[in-house]
Amino acid sequence: MAIALLVAVVAVELPLGSAADMVFRRPTSAPVLDPFRLPDGQYGAGNRGIEYDTKENERIVAAARGLVVFAGPVAGSLFVTVDHGNGLETSYGFVQNILVRKGQDVLDGDLLALAAGPFHFSVRRDGEYLDPEPFFGVRRVRVRLVPHSNARLQHGSSSLGRYQIDIDEYMTAYAIPGRLGAWYG
DSSP: OHHHHHHHHHHHHOOOSSGGGOOBOOSOSSOEEEOOBOOSSTTSSSBSSEEEOOOTTOEEEOSSSEEEEEEEEETTEEEEEEEEETTEEEEEEEEEEEOOOTTOEEOTTOEEEEEEEEEEEEEEETTEEEOSGGGBSOOOOOOEEEEOOSSOOOTTEEEETTEEEEOHHHHHHHTOTTTSGGGOO
């Protein structure tokens, strides 16, 4: 029981290390209407994101934690752009009501806008459009139980009876200052 609780807390508490490691949630539960198709050239036909078959007033949520860097009209349509750091941005377009403001921090799943009809979601890294699909998924945390002696626990470990949990590698990889300080000595 204690191990399951620790794993659940670690999975929730640890922030992702970099934009390259980000795992997005889908911004809507609506089905895909038109998938990503990168155009042949700058002005070629294609789809630089994913178009979802949302209906009017369906909720659009943030795909990941970030900072709202744009919320307003572009050529008569409303858009929201969220900066996730390290050059990675997501855009949420063709919405009818924007529910965030520029400069606002958002977490994954926070309500950003309401759809006006079909909704467009795109991902850019350093201005280059990327297929959003590979970003969707679930972050998994691997915990390794190792035999525990009565010796003082190493930094990055936690005691659970006869075992200790070795989480040094995960904590180092994701740099979490102060998050789990009470769990290791």
